[in-house]
Amino acid sequence: MHAYRTRRRALPQAGVRQHRKASGAVVREDAQVTIHSEHPFMPAEPDRSPVRRFRGRLASPVTLWTSTHRERPAGLTVSSVLVADGEPGYLVGILDPLSDLWDALRESGTAVVTMLDWQHRQLADQFGYVAPAPGGPFASGDWLETRWGPSLVGASAWAGCRLVDPPATRLGWGLQVQLEVEHVEIGEDSPPLIHRRGRYFQL
Numbered sequence: 001m002h003a004y005r006t007r008r009r010a011l012p013q014a015g016v017r018q019h020r021k022a023s024g025a026v027v028r029e030d031a032q033v034t035i036h037s038e039h040p041f042m043p044a045e046p047d048r049s050p051v052r053r054f055r056g057r058l059a060s061p062v063t064l065w066t067s068t069h070r071e072r073p074a075g076l077t078v079s080s081v082l083v084a085d086g087e088p089g090y091l092v093g094i095l096d097p098l099s100d101l102w103d104a105l106r107e108s109g110t111a112v113v114t115m116l117d118w119q120h121r122q123l124a125d126q127f128g129y130v131a132p133a134p135g136g137p138f139a140s141g142d143w144l145e146t147r148w149g150p151s152l153v154g155a156s157a158w159a160g161c162r163l164v165d166p167p168a169t170r171l172g173w174g175l176q177v178q179l180e181v182e183h184v185e186i187g188e189d190s191p192p193l194i195h196r197r198g199r200y201f202q203l
Contacts, residue, residue, distance in 0.1 A: 051172075059201070062124050062193040065093065067104040067111040067149040073138055075150070076101035077128035079195045080174070081113075089181040091161055094174040102175065106167060110148040111179060114158040118191040118202040123152075148183070156190045159183065 060079040080094035105111050125131035142153035148160035161179035168175040191202040
């Protein structure tokens with residue numbers, strides 16, 4: 001999941017020459033740098049995968065998956081999520097197979113899945129590794145350690161889950177991971193964080 005903040009494009013001043021670097025930044029001869037809103041390494045929309053463009057047009061909830069292994073917490077922002085009601089209930093998500101979260105979840109067998117709210121936009125970017133996180137993403141927010149992993153204090157809803165055997169199936173570029181829901185905490189309702197076409201929205 002990628003989300004980039006939009007910034008106003010600066011217009012060149014009269015008499016000031018400028019050129020574009022390979023990174024996408026515009027460098028002026030007076031050594032000032034202008035940051036643009038577009039991702040410098042993102043291909044033009046017609047050149048992107050049609051499946052990814054189709055997925056991008058789906059409005060998706062933003063969740064945070066966290067787990068702990070050997071006292072080291074790991075987390076990942078996940079928007080490809082499905083919840084199946086039942087006795088027991090299940091959660092299905094598509095995870096990055098190279099993520100620290102998957103390593104921790106695979107070893108510990110448990111995870112906390114948190115519904116993120118509109119106020120958690122920056123946290124979502126930090127755990128999605130598209131925004132700086134000084135001290136690591138867990139340095140932001142307050143956390144309560146549970147038997148399933150770290151739980152974000154103040155979240156409107158979270159579920160404590162256990163990894164189902166077999167643990168994962170390769171699906172596209174990711175892993176389809178199935179969790180059994182063992183515990184659910186529901187707090188005060190608040191505007192959920194929604195992701196669509198690289199941007200955040202609220203209902």
